[in-house]
Each structure stands twice: as C-alpha cells, then as structure tokens.
Amino acid sequence: MQPCSVRALGDTALGIPELTRICKAAHRRRRQARKRASPTRKVAIGKRHDEVWAKWQEEARKNWDASPITFSRLALEVWEVIKDEDWVLTANNLKQQVRKLWDFDKPYRHPGVELGTSTQIGISLGVALAHKGKGRVVVDIQPDGDLMFDAGALWVAAKYQIPMLVVMHNNRAYYNDWEHQIRMAQAARHRRGQGPYRHGPVRAGARLRRARALHGLLRRRPDRQAAGHPPGAPARARRGEEGPARAGRHDHAAPVGAMR
Ligand SMILES: Cc1ncc(C[n+]2csc(CCOP(=O)(O)OP(=O)(O)O)c2C)c(N)n1
Numbered sequence: 001m002q003p004c005s006v007r008a009l010g011d012t013a014l015g016i017p018e019l020t021r022i023c024k025a026a027h028r029r030r031r032q033a034r035k036r037a038s039p040t041r042k043v044a045i046g047k048r049h050d051e052v053w054a055k056w057q058e059e060a061r062k063n064w065d066a067s068p069i070t071f072s073r074l075a076l077e078v079w080e081v082i083k084d085e086d087w088v089l090t091a092n093n094l095k096q097q098v099r100k101l102w103d104f105d106k107p108y109r110h111p112g113v114e115l116g117t118s119t120q121i122g123i124s125l126g127v128a129l130a131h132k133g134k135g136r137v138v139v140d141i142q143p144d145g146d147l148m149f150d151a152g153a154l155w156v157a158a159k160y161q162i163p164m165l166v167v168m169h170n171n172r173a174y175y176n177d178w179e180h181q182i183r184m185a186q187a188a189r190h191r192r193g194q195g196p197y198r199h200g201p202v203r204a205g206a207r208l209r210r211a212r213a214l215h216g217l218l219r220r221r222p223d224r225q226a227a228g229h230p231p232g233a234p235a236r237a238r239r240g241e242e243g244p245a246r247a248g249r250h251d252h253a254a255p256v257g258a259m260r
C-alpha cells in the first residue's frame, strides 16, 4: 500500500469529480497567493541563484593545475570552446559538473545522461544524427571504457557522416573497477593495478578514430603541448615510467578529438 494521509473507500464516479472540484479550488487559492508573493519570491530566488552560480564557478577553479586534471577544469575548458556555438551535450555530464558550469538555456541542450556503460557512444550518435544539418555543435564527453564496448559505433559515424565533437575522457580505466581495486587493495593489502586495461594498450580513442577513417584533430593539454610532448603517447610511457603514478580519475583527460 502506498503511504497516504487519509484512506477513504467510495464510488469513483462520485469521488473523482468531487476530488477534482476540491483540488481545483485549492489550486486556485494557491495560485492567487503565489501571485501576490511572486515579486519578493523572484528577487529571493534570483539572489540565491546568483550566489550558488558564483560559488560553483569559484569552486571549479580550485586545483586548476592538478594532474590528473579535475572534472571541473575539463568541463570549463570544453565550455570555452563551445559557449558561443549553438551547442548540444549528448550524454555524459562529468558527474553533474557540466550542469553546474555550462548555461543550459535551451530545451534541446541536453537530452539526458547515459543509460549505463556502452550506451554513451550510441546515444551520442543518435543525438548527433537528430541534430545533423541544423548548424549545431553536438558534444560528446566520451568515457574510454564505454567506447571500447562499442568501438564499431565509430564506423557508423564515418559511414553516415554524422558530425560530432568527441572529447575523449581517457582515464585508461573502467573507473568503477579502479575504485573497486583500490578498496580491495586497502582491505587485502594487495598491490592495486591488476584489473582490466589500465596498463594495457592506451590512447584507444585516437587510434580507433584513425582506424575508422574519421579524420580529426587531436588537441592535447596545452601545458603538455607547450612542454614539447608529441601527441599520441601517454606522458608516463614517454618518461619511461611503469604504471600509474597515482590513482586518479582523469589520468589522461582532456585530449580533444574533433570529428567533423
Ligand atoms: C551495460 C553495463 N555493463 C556494465 C556496467 C558496469 N559499469 C559501470 S561504470 C563501468 C565502467 C565505465 O568505464 P568508462 O566508460 O571508462 O567510464 P569512467 O568510469 O572511467 O569515467 C562499468 C563497466 C554498466 N553500468 N552497464
């Protein structure tokens, strides 16, 4: 039984019209009261909105130069690129950071989040197809593990010429697995890093794009580019180091691949 305040048995043919009448009257009274209060309410909510918005913007700049970079930085870097476009976000919103930092000013800006791993690339292609030809930049913040589940989807993008800006969120991990490994390692005092594909082939996204004949542009983190690192190889591998220097969610985040 659903929780409720009053239970009453009755004939719905009589009960529903009477209930409707009562609800309509109550709704009318509330609407009038709200109208009277609305100027003050608008000011109060507006003030709260501005304060919260400013706080989020400030928080997002904390640990700006952290490595791996933060979700908020990734969100803001992408925002800088697309904010003057007529943009659409396909699925992943970086654990709500994007919702806090981008201005979602049109109903079609974000149809919703993913439905589970291996659904993001498919959903993104569907969204991009729906917006094709409308002059919009469709952005997919694409987790690497998700793409690996359905790499063939990139072929569809090439075959049907579906324009989309794919920002690879390449943390080289199924992150929930990584978190799980850390928890288990702490519990069992084992070494972590034995799960799938953290130490395996890397930069899968970029290679896949090439393999699927999706010409694109690879942009690296500006600081790494300035330091003279060639794109295409993970920093630690270039330094000749083995394994992850630290557990981090964004280990190699922020390469931006544009598929147009
Ligand atoms: C269809 C399906 N299979 C398995 C899972 C379990 N699962 C949740 S998160 C995840 C890993 C996702 O990795 P990635 O796409 O790289 O995202 P990250 O967490 O690293 O950002 C998996 C396998 C799921 N959510 N859906």
Ligand SMILES: [Mg+2]
Binding pocket: 143, 144, 145, 146, 169, 170, 171, 172, 173, 174, 175
């Ligand atoms: Mg991942």
